Amino acid sequence: MSYFRTVLLVAAKDLRTELRSREQIVTLLFFALLVLVVFNFAFDFTIIDFVSLGGGILWVAFIFSGVLALGRSFQIEREQDRIQGILMAPVDRSAFYLGKVCATFLFMAAVEAVLVPVTVILFNFPFGPRVGAALLVLVLNTLGFAAVGTLFAAITTQTRRGELLLPLLLFPAAVPLALSAVRSTSHILAGRPFDRYSSWIALSGAYDLIFLTTAILLFDYVLDE
Amino acid sequence: MPARRGILDLAQTILFVIVLVLVPLCLYVVFAVVPTESRMGVVQRIFYFHVPSAICAFLGVGVCAGASALYLWKRDRRFDLLAHAGAELAVVFCSIVLISGPIWARPVWGVWWTGEARLTSTLVLWLIFVGYLVLRGSADNPDQAARWGAVVAIVGALDVPIIYKSVAWWRGLHPRVLKATGGQGLDPTMERALMLCMLTFVLLFTYLIIQRCRLGRLQDDVQALVHAARRGSLPAART
Numbered sequence: 001m002s003y004f005r006t007v008l009l010v011a012a013k014d015l016r017t018e019l020r021s022r023e024q025i026v027t028l029l030f031f032a033l034l035v036l037v038v039f040n041f042a043f044d045f046t047i048i049d050f051v052s053l054g055g056g057i058l059w060v061a062f063i064f065s066g067v068l069a070l071g072r073s074f075q076i077e078r079e080q081d082r083i084q085g086i087l088m089a090p091v092d093r094s095a096f097y098l099g100k101v102c103a104t105f106l107f108m109a110a111v112e113a114v115l116v117p118v119t120v121i122l123f124n125f126p127f128g129p130r131v132g133a134a135l136l137v138l139v140l141n142t143l144g145f146a147a148v149g150t151l152f153a154a155i156t157t158q159t160r161r162g163e164l165l166l167p168l169l170l171f172p173a174a175v176p177l178a179l180s181a182v183r184s185t186s187h188i189l190a191g192r193p194f195d196r197y198s199s200w201i202a203l204s205g206a207y208d209l210i211f212l213t214t215a216i217l218l219f220d221y222v223l224d225e
Numbered sequence: 226m227p228a229r230r231g232i233l234d235l236a237q238t239i240l241f242v243i244v245l246v247l248v249p250l251c252l253y254v255v256f257a258v259v260p261t262e263s264r265m266g267v268v269q270r271i272f273y274f275h276v277p278s279a280i281c282a283f284l285g286v287g288v289c290a291g292a293s294a295l296y297l298w299k300r301d302r303r304f305d306l307l308a309h310a311g312a313e314l315a316v317v318f319c320s321i322v323l324i325s326g327p328i329w330a331r332p333v334w335g336v337w338w339t340g341e342a343r344l345t346s347t348l349v350l351w352l353i354f355v356g357y358l359v360l361r362g363s364a365d366n367p368d369q370a371a372r373w374g375a376v377v378a379i380v381g382a383l384d385v386p387i388i389y390k391s392v393a394w395w396r397g398l399h400p401r402v403l404k405a406t407g408g409q410g411l412d413p414t415m416e417r418a419l420m421l422c423m424l425t426f427v428l429l430f431t432y433l434i435i436q437r438c439r440l441g442r443l444q445d446d447v448q449a450l451v452h453a454a455r456r457g458s459l460p461a462a463r464t
Binding site: 155173 | 353359363379381383384
């Protein structure tokens with residue numbers, strides 16, 4: 001049981017730190033909003049249909065702010081030199097990994113929770129009655145992104161070119177998630193039936209399972225001994 | 226040690242001689258012996274380099290991933306050298322595939338690039354292993370480079386089939402064009418030429434990977450000497 005307790009403690013620590021300073025969440029939100037605004041100017045939505053582009057725009061905003069969240073997630077540990085304490089703790093290091101994944105997931109979820117209504121307003125678009133499916137898409141894809149991203153961020157934040165390396169490694173690895181997320185969201189925005197995108201959701205679920213497991217197994221090798 | 230090194234040297238020399246013979250033979254067969262393809266014309270001959278290069282790229286990825294897993298398990302430096310060599314060759318051969326492909330595609334399909342599954346996933350594979358090499362270069366010490374590289378290689382290799390599937394669902398496969406040259410009534414001369422080229426490329430790959438591993442080992446030796454020199458414990462020079 002102490003494994004799960006550790007996971008919750010790590011996640012709670014990150015959340016509590018953030019609730020006190022609120023600096024990270026505000027940065028993430030504004031960055032994601034700016035991405036949306038840029039897209040608002042980038043395409044002429046009187047001519048182009050938002051339905052076909054909306055999924056892509058949303059997920060670009062989520063992914064870019066997600067990369068920021070990931071980088072920051074480990075940077076703060078390094079700043080306070082807390083890594084030593086973590087390495088000395090008598091718990092499996094993967095518990096620390098899962099705690100970080102939870103925290104990152106929650107930060108990204110917070111951004112998404114704000115951004116989706118804003119998108120509806122900014123682009124004048126109803127998200128439709130498929131809230132349950134939309135939530136499933138958001139949760140599964142954000143989780144997968146947080147899972148692989150946390151593993152890579154743990155590595156790249158230990159290097160000098162970390163900020164460049166994280167997207168370089170993460171974006172190609174997260175291609176299936178990006179595809180699944182954008183396709184599912186596009187189908188939802190277009191109001192298409194669930195079985196049109198159920199296989200994409202299954203793909204995301206499988207991806208999450210495979211890479212969470214892999215990362216849990218591999219995380220031991222990531223932090224310096 | 227000297228006896229084992231002797232055998233490896235011999236094997237490598239034999240391999241080198243074989244490759245030295247096969248490569249010109251291959252070139253001769255591809256340009257002088259094989260008939261010109263009826264539909265695509267002369268540009269189709271790229272096929273004899275493009276397909277074996279793709280095989281070698283995937284071979285490199287497999288070697289890298291396998292050696293990475295073995296390294297994490299056994300912590301033997303030799304596995305790490307093999308993984309690094311495999312990744313470098315994978316990037317090289319993948320680059321050949323990505324360059325030769327569009328050169329072939331333009332006259333035949335009319336476009337340099339399509340968003341098709343095989344093309345896109347090859348590009349993403351290339352990106353993953355370029356990232357692997359950049360990451361290794363950014364590590365502060367060989368142990369870090371080895372561990373991190375291994376993690377990225379394993380994740381990357383696991384990801385490749387998933388990427389392929391997801392892009393295939395998204396774009397659909399180009400069924401006719403790619404298969405037409407591969408399966409459908411390939412002229413026996415062409416088939417034999419392709420087999421010859423495959424053999425040549427795979428042997429070349431093997432030779433290159435052995436060379437690269439030995440180079441890595443030499444680099445390690447140099448580093449060890451540098452460290453020893455800094456500590457002042459350099460072995461006395463032979464006169």
